[in-house]
Amino acid sequence: MTEPASEDSAGLTLEAAAAPEPTFGYRRLTRPKRRFSVVTAPTYSLWDGGDHLLQLHNEGYRESCRRLYYRDIQAITCKPTNLRRNLNLIFSAVFITPMLLIVWGAALSEAEDILSVLLFFGVPWAVLVLCNTLLGPSCVCHVHTAVQSEELRGITRLRVARRVLRAVRAAAENVQGPLAPEDAAARMAEWAGPDRGAAAAETEPVRFSMGPFHEAAFWALIVFGGVHAFAARYPEIIRHSILIYIPFLAVACLFVAALIHQRRTTIPRSLQRFTWVAFIFICVVSFVFKGYLLFPFWSFLNPEAEPLDALRGSLPASADRIVLNSISAICAIPLGVWGLFSVYTYRRSASARAGSGPEPARGE
């Protein structure tokens, strides 16, 4: 314990007051990572300050910092997120949708320079998706203390997280002492008792569901594919696409209901993901290839046309319609069959578990 200061009774010692420059060294752990918000794009970086972890937040001309002392750190977690997948979806929506629209419009007007359109949109999309994929899986890291759970916003990728958390773990163990996995597991089981597990857990109650909406949606998808197959085989019977709009609307509504229903249920993650895939497929096929969005584009090219003529004119020619209906049928029917197979497999396993004993609820 140092001697109390006598000259300056209302502050630190005079030596510290005369040297405002920081005198301790910092070791950089991450490069500045930009996170986008509504207005600004602040950057975050992590530094090792010897006895604490420093998180810098730079926004414009201001910098703020948060110090997390290693002696206070109770836990460090790194958990997966869907950032990489979501970014790929956004890039695809931003680049592929206008590219398909313009290519389709160019094909309607028998334009020849489609390759340049494909390159103009396709190359940036490919570069962005490739870079995003090569950066590796995305994750979120938190440092937990007694009073806070601080997100390390400078880390969004697993590759960086491994390196940084190795250094942070070594520094914290240097201060607090290591904890072997077996000892940690035993103490965690004791720490996360029934009271703390019920009070501190983030999980919401999970409902048991046999997937009735999923079954109906996949059956509707098979019917949807069947209607398209019929339209491809007998195009003269189904002249107006309005007769295909109705099955599409029914399928879309059922899938939306299934997607809403499947949240916080016992339906397996694989089936939930497959439901999303099927729903996106329906949207892509029906909206992009069926000319629903081409209507305003065609109207722009033919401003003198009547609206109904514009609607008919924006639809693809009969030969193209046969091809599109065939593609829709070829894709929709197997998706529906596989979806039904997944639903019935889940139901069989759920019934078997129910017969063998009470199903353990998730979160315990």
Next chain:
Amino acid sequence: MILDPLICSRCKTRLPETMVNLDAFAECPSCGGAVGVTVFPALFHREGRTEGRPAMDDESTCYYHESKRAEVICDGCGRFLCRLCDIEVRGDHLCPTCIETALSRKSAPELESQYTHYDQIALTLAILPLVILPCAVFITSPLAMYYAIRHWRTPQSAVPRRKWRNCLALFFGIVGLAGGMVMAGFFALAMSGAFE
């Protein structure tokens, strides 16, 4: 908000306790994502710092809590402090008043949490008018030079920060001012008909 470290952030299922403190990342049993959980002895410490021990009759008491026993002496002002009032900073034991005073006087860099990048402001003032609005160089260049010189020694970050921005701001400020004066002289001569 304090999060439960054993909850997977993607699928919100509870992770088994056997997944903590492993050398490598493990897979979440529900969603398959890579998960790493490391816990430290501080998590299991029951004894907290929020309570000070009550003082007996013959014991020294805390300056701020008369019923609490004094544990340490403040290294800044010499007052007696209980466990609740003791704030340890870089090995020094300080009271909340000394902390607040040090922050107001900016004499404790290890306690600072907000900085302004004056060097970046100076550089922006020096470069931007040269690109966008050259006629404003007579205002922005002196301002840039002032910021660069006035805040040369001001701490502008919690981590060491090089002075190249200040140097560039001075350079572009001088160049901008000199160039503006040359152009002003040229226009003055042209207006006076010296080139006819």
